[in-house]
Amino acid sequence: MGQRRTPFGDRARYWFDSTLARGAAALVGWMALLCLAVVVPTSAVLVWTDPDAPPSLADRLAEVWRLTGETLRLGGATGTPLRALMSVLLALVTLLFVSTLVGLITTALTERLTSLRRGRSTVLEHGHAVVLGWSEQVFTVVSELVTANANQRGAAVVVLADRDKTVMEEALSTKVGSFGRTRLICRSGPTTDPAVLPLSSPATAGVVLVMPPDDPDADAEVVKTLLALRAALAGAEPRPPVVAAVRDNQYRLAACLAAGPGGVVLESDTVTARLIVQAARRPGISLVHQELLDFAGDEFYLLSEPSLTGRPFGDALLSYSTSSVVGLVRGATPLLNPPPETPIAPDDLIVVITRDDDTAWLDDCADLAEQAAMASRPSTPTPAERVLLLGWNRRAPLMIDQLHRRARPGSTVDVVAERGEATIRQVSEADADSGNGLSLALHHGDITRPETLRHLDVHSYDSVIVLGRDPVPGQPPDDPDNRTLVTLLLLRRLEEATGRELPLVTELIDDRNRALAPISPGADVIISGKLIGLLMSQISQNRHLAAVFEELFSAEGTGVRLRPATDYVLPGSETFFATVVAAARRRGECAIGYRSHDDSSTSPGYGVRINPPKRERRRWTAEDEVVVIGKD
Structure with missing residues (x-):
C-alpha cells in the first residue's frame, strides 16, 4: 500500500511554521514580503489609473517604486540600481535608529511604571504612620488612623507588606472606604529585610506599627521584623515609637527587646481571652470596650490640672461636667481608680475619658449629687457559674485560666469540641490546675451538627461561648467564621423553639x-483582630496610654465592669448622672457611663452610653446597668 501523500496546504503550513520558529530574522522577512505583496500591487494600480502618469513603462515602474518607498519609508530615490540601493540602506539605518530609540524609551517607561505599580519607590514623608505587615488588623488600624487624622492636613499612612501594591490598595479601599484628608501609600516588599524597610521612611515616621501576619509563625516573624527595623534605624535619632503585637506570651520578651526601650508590645491572644470571659460574665461589656477604644467616640486622655493639686482624687470625679475621671498617672505608673482620699501630686497626670483633648474643662458638679436618690444596699455577691464552651482554638486554654482565676466554689465549665490530641491534653492540664473552685469537663462532638447541640441543655448555662477553629494555612482566613455562623444558626433555632434567649x-x-x-x-x-487593632491605634497616638491599657485589661487589675444600677441609685428615681458618680465614689469606683435596658436592643449602641454629661437627668430602672472602673 503506497504512502499517503500529505496535502499541499498542510505541507505549506508546516514549512511556514518552521520558518517562523527560526527566530526574529524570519519574522522580519515574512513581514517585509507581506508588506511588499500589498504595497507594490496597490502602488501599481494607483500609477496605471493616474491620468497624469508618464507614458513610458520605465517611468511608470519608477513611479511605482517611488510610491512603494514613501509608503514603507524605504527611500524613493530613482536612477541607477546603486543609487536606489543606497537610498534603501539609508532608510533602513534611519528606521533601525528610530525603532531602537522608541524601544529604549518604551522599555524605560514600562520599567518605571511597573516599579511604581509594584511599590518599589521610597516614600518621602515626615510624621507619617508606618504599618508593617498584613493581617486582618490592618483594616482596623488604617481606619482608626484615618479617623484620628480627620482634622489634620498632610497626614499620611504608609503600609509596607509582602503583597502586590494594587491588591493592597484595592482591599483597603473596599474595607476602609474614604480616606478623607489622609493619604494612603502602599509599598511592596518583605518587612523582615532591612534593605526594604527604608522604602517606608521609618526614620522620619511619627509611629511604626508592626502587624502579626495570619500564619502559624506570626510571632517569630514579628520579632524578625522588629530586628530588621532596628537595623534599618541604626544611627537614626530620635527613633519613632514602635507598637507591635504577638499572640503567644512566650514571644513577648523577645519582641520587647527587639522593639527597644520605647517599644510597646501587646499580647493579642491574652487580651482577647480576657475580654471574651468578661463578656461571658457580663453581657454587653464588649460594646463598652469598643466605645472606649475607637476614635469615633470618647477616648482616654492624660491631662495636667495644677488647680487640683493637693486635693483628694474623689473631688476630681465631679470636677468635670463633660469628662469622666478614672485615675492618675504618677511617674510612669498608672493608678486607675485609686482610693478617693488619694491626694493629687503636682506632677500627676489625670486620666480622663472625653470627646477630645479640648473638651475637658473644669466645672464643679458636686452640688448636682442627690443623696436621697442614692442606693445603700451592698453589692450582690457573684454566685457559682456554669459556662458552656463550644469549639476550641489556641485561646481556649487562656479563657479557662481566666474563668478559673475568678471562679466561685461550685462553678463548672463544659467544653464541647471534636476529638483531637491537643484538645484533650490542654483541657486535662487546665483541669489538673483548676483546684476546687472550677469543675472542668470535656465532651466530644461536632458543634456544627444539630444533634450535638440538641443533646446539650444549653439553656441551663449562665453563659455560652462559641469559638471558631484556628485558621489553617492554605485555607481562606475567614473559614473558621463559616463554621461559627453555622453553629450560631443552630443555636438561634433553639432560641426560637424555646422562646428563651441564650446568654x-x-x-x-x-x-x-x-x-x-x-x-x-x-x-x-x-472581633478578635479588631480589638487588638483598636488598642494598637490608640497607643500609636499616645504611647503613654500603654500602661493604662495594660492595667485596664490585666487579669487581676482594675478594669471595666457592668453593675446593676440598683447598686447606685434607687429604682424609679429620676436624678442626674452626677448622683451615680457620687454613689460609685462612695463604693470606691469610678462611674463612666450606663446601659439603658429600654434601648438594649437598638443599634448601633444597644443602650450603651459612655461619658454622659454629669448634668444629664434620667429615670433609672431596675434593669439598667452602670459602667464603672473598679475591681471585682
Whole structure:
C-alpha cells in the first residue's frame, strides 16, 4: 500500500511554521514580503489609473517604486540600481535608529511604571504612620488612623507588606472606604529585610506599627521584623515609637527587646481571652470596650490640672461636667481608680475619658449629687457559674485560666469540641490546675451538627461561648467564621423553639461577618483582630496610654465592669448622672457611663452610653446597668 501523500496546504503550513520558529530574522522577512505583496500591487494600480502618469513603462515602474518607498519609508530615490540601493540602506539605518530609540524609551517607561505599580519607590514623608505587615488588623488600624487624622492636613499612612501594591490598595479601599484628608501609600516588599524597610521612611515616621501576619509563625516573624527595623534605624535619632503585637506570651520578651526601650508590645491572644470571659460574665461589656477604644467616640486622655493639686482624687470625679475621671498617672505608673482620699501630686497626670483633648474643662458638679436618690444596699455577691464552651482554638486554654482565676466554689465549665490530641491534653492540664473552685469537663462532638447541640441543655448555662477553629494555612482566613455562623444558626433555632434567649458570646475573625451572625440583640460578638487593632491605634497616638491599657485589661487589675444600677441609685428615681458618680465614689469606683435596658436592643449602641454629661437627668430602672472602673 503506497504512502499517503500529505496535502499541499498542510505541507505549506508546516514549512511556514518552521520558518517562523527560526527566530526574529524570519519574522522580519515574512513581514517585509507581506508588506511588499500589498504595497507594490496597490502602488501599481494607483500609477496605471493616474491620468497624469508618464507614458513610458520605465517611468511608470519608477513611479511605482517611488510610491512603494514613501509608503514603507524605504527611500524613493530613482536612477541607477546603486543609487536606489543606497537610498534603501539609508532608510533602513534611519528606521533601525528610530525603532531602537522608541524601544529604549518604551522599555524605560514600562520599567518605571511597573516599579511604581509594584511599590518599589521610597516614600518621602515626615510624621507619617508606618504599618508593617498584613493581617486582618490592618483594616482596623488604617481606619482608626484615618479617623484620628480627620482634622489634620498632610497626614499620611504608609503600609509596607509582602503583597502586590494594587491588591493592597484595592482591599483597603473596599474595607476602609474614604480616606478623607489622609493619604494612603502602599509599598511592596518583605518587612523582615532591612534593605526594604527604608522604602517606608521609618526614620522620619511619627509611629511604626508592626502587624502579626495570619500564619502559624506570626510571632517569630514579628520579632524578625522588629530586628530588621532596628537595623534599618541604626544611627537614626530620635527613633519613632514602635507598637507591635504577638499572640503567644512566650514571644513577648523577645519582641520587647527587639522593639527597644520605647517599644510597646501587646499580647493579642491574652487580651482577647480576657475580654471574651468578661463578656461571658457580663453581657454587653464588649460594646463598652469598643466605645472606649475607637476614635469615633470618647477616648482616654492624660491631662495636667495644677488647680487640683493637693486635693483628694474623689473631688476630681465631679470636677468635670463633660469628662469622666478614672485615675492618675504618677511617674510612669498608672493608678486607675485609686482610693478617693488619694491626694493629687503636682506632677500627676489625670486620666480622663472625653470627646477630645479640648473638651475637658473644669466645672464643679458636686452640688448636682442627690443623696436621697442614692442606693445603700451592698453589692450582690457573684454566685457559682456554669459556662458552656463550644469549639476550641489556641485561646481556649487562656479563657479557662481566666474563668478559673475568678471562679466561685461550685462553678463548672463544659467544653464541647471534636476529638483531637491537643484538645484533650490542654483541657486535662487546665483541669489538673483548676483546684476546687472550677469543675472542668470535656465532651466530644461536632458543634456544627444539630444533634450535638440538641443533646446539650444549653439553656441551663449562665453563659455560652462559641469559638471558631484556628485558621489553617492554605485555607481562606475567614473559614473558621463559616463554621461559627453555622453553629450560631443552630443555636438561634433553639432560641426560637424555646422562646428563651441564650446568654451568648461568640468570637469572629472578620468584622464583616458580624452583620451575618444570626444572634439576638443581647448577644456579645468579639472581633478578635479588631480589638487588638483598636488598642494598637490608640497607643500609636499616645504611647503613654500603654500602661493604662495594660492595667485596664490585666487579669487581676482594675478594669471595666457592668453593675446593676440598683447598686447606685434607687429604682424609679429620676436624678442626674452626677448622683451615680457620687454613689460609685462612695463604693470606691469610678462611674463612666450606663446601659439603658429600654434601648438594649437598638443599634448601633444597644443602650450603651459612655461619658454622659454629669448634668444629664434620667429615670433609672431596675434593669439598667452602670459602667464603672473598679475591681471585682
